[in-house]
Amino acid sequence: MASRRHEVCVLGAGPAGASAAAELERLGVDCLLIDRARFPRSKPCGGVLPWRAVEELHLPGEVVERPLEGYRVFSPSGEAVESRFPSPGAVVRRSTFDAFLLDSLEGKPVCARVSGVRERRSGVELLTDEGRLGARYLIAADGANSVARRSLGLGYGKLALACQYVIALPEEAVEERIGGWFEVYYLFSRGYGWLAPLRGAVKAGVGGLGSAFSRRALERFVRTSPVAEKLEGGRVLRYQAHRIPMGGPMERLATRRVAFAGDAGGFVFPGTGEGIYYAIRSGAAAARAVAQALDGRELAQAYEEEARSAGLLSLRDVDFLDTVLASPEHAERYVRRLKKLARFQ
Numbered sequence: 001m002a003s004r005r006h007e008v009c010v011l012g013a014g015p016a017g018a019s020a021a022a023e024l025e026r027l028g029v030d031c032l033l034i035d036r037a038r039f040p041r042s043k044p045c046g047g048v049l050p051w052r053a054v055e056e057l058h059l060p061g062e063v064v065e066r067p068l069e070g071y072r073v074f075s076p077s078g079e080a081v082e083s084r085f086p087s088p089g090a091v092v093r094r095s096t097f098d099a100f101l102l103d104s105l106e107g108k109p110v111c112a113r114v115s116g117v118r119e120r121r122s123g124v125e126l127l128t129d130e131g132r133l134g135a136r137y138l139i140a141a142d143g144a145n146s147v148a149r150r151s152l153g154l155g156y157g158k159l160a161l162a163c164q165y166v167i168a169l170p171e172e173a174v175e176e177r178i179g180g181w182f183e184v185y186y187l188f189s190r191g192y193g194w195l196a197p198l199r200g201a202v203k204a205g206v207g208g209l210g211s212a213f214s215r216r217a218l219e220r221f222v223r224t225s226p227v228a229e230k231l232e233g234g235r236v237l238r239y240q241a242h243r244i245p246m247g248g249p250m251e252r253l254a255t256r257r258v259a260f261a262g263d264a265g266g267f268v269f270p271g272t273g274e275g276i277y278y279a280i281r282s283g284a285a286a287a288r289a290v291a292q293a294l295d296g297r298e299l300a301q302a303y304e305e306e307a308r309s310a311g312l313l314s315l316r317d318v319d320f321l322d323t324v325l326a327s328p329e330h331a332e333r334y335v336r337r338l339k340k341l342a343r344f345q
């Protein structure tokens with residue numbers, strides 16, 4: 001790994017880091033992108049992308065595992081409401097999708113594990129398994145278990161656990177029982193379950209705050225009606241679990257020298273666990289803020305403004321945990337309200 005000091009270091013080459021690096025390249029800012037993994041790598045994720053992401057990224061067909069028509073939301077009593085996208089969304093495999101995001105970059109990620117980050121007066125220092133690295137600014141896009149957050153003594157906010165099965169199911173059964181819909185089930189307090197259709201397979205998962213959201217909860221979810229009927233005849237291929245922020249964007253999006261993007265900044269919609277689109281947007285916003293900081297602006301202020309104008313701070317206004325997900329009764333009322341609204345559209 002080259003040891004020269006860079007203007008900007010981007011830690012993590014998932015959607016947030018790839019997007020930050022792309023925006024820095026577009027702005028002509030020197031940057032080094034680092035990830036401990038070699039790509040393509042997999043990431044526990046439903047892989048659900050809203051239509052806006054598909055449109056903005058001009059996502060090519062070969063990256064799309066299955067086009068998505070929209071969301072279907074279920075209440076505890078089985079009330080269902082559909083919300084159709086104006087144009088197709090997608091379900092993707094993260095190994096293919098993340099590699100696609102990196103493809104367009106000139107500077108490919110350097111493989112190194114970062115074990116610590118120190119903030120200095122004039123920049124940041126990263127401790128890697130191959131030595132130290134310096135940069136004037138850091139974009140920390142190192143996911144939900146961010147080493148950068150931990151090193152700088154910042155809390156994680158509301159960090160949930162999400163776990164999922166990848167279940168093989170004949171393609172005709174996927175088509176007939178789920179089709180092109182991302183199904184979200186509000187059956188629990190402080191969390192939710194979901195089904196995401198792949199080709200010849202389904203991802204079934206649960207996520208939420210607290211120790212209840214374990215593999216045991218996932219087992220219960222896949223045996224609950226109507227999920228059990230939809231998965232009948234399926235065979236579990238893989239179990240995966242990973243942390244996911246559920247409290248919305250962190251109060252402090254940046255320190256003097258470090259901007260937090262993607263999961264490391266808490267940019268996830270807590271009602272469905274979707275974070276990919278927000279990772280991409282927050283990565284780009286962090287890059288624009290860092291470019292301004294290199295010109296003398298205060299980083300935290302620039303990032304707050306960029307995040308706001310990218311529509312990311314509205315994620316703070318949706319207090320799903322304490323409203324919709326507070327209890328099954330709250331969820332029931334919410335879905336019924338959505339259903340009523342849908343009739344007027």
Ligand SMILES: Cc1cc2nc3c(=O)[nH]c(=O)nc-3n(C[C@H](O)[C@H](O)[C@H](O)COP(=O)(O)OP(=O)(O)OC[C@H]3O[C@@H](n4cnc5c(N)ncnc54)[C@H](O)[C@@H]3O)c2cc1C
Pocket residue numbers: 011012013014015016017034035036037043044045046047048049112113114115141142143144146147162163164196205240241242243244261262263264267268273274275276277279
């Ligand atoms: C089970 C589950 C299902 C989900 N389903 C969906 C979904 O359907 N749709 C959706 O939009 N979102 C979903 N999410 C959320 C989504 O996966 C994340 O929001 C998204 O991956 C965030 O992107 P990111 O770039 O911030 O972080 P990540 O994708 O986690 O990337 C972080 C990168 O940093 C690297 N890294 C971490 N630590 C270090 C280190 N110390 N040194 C070097 N490199 C490091 C990692 O290798 C990784 O490549 C799901 C999450 C889970 C857990």
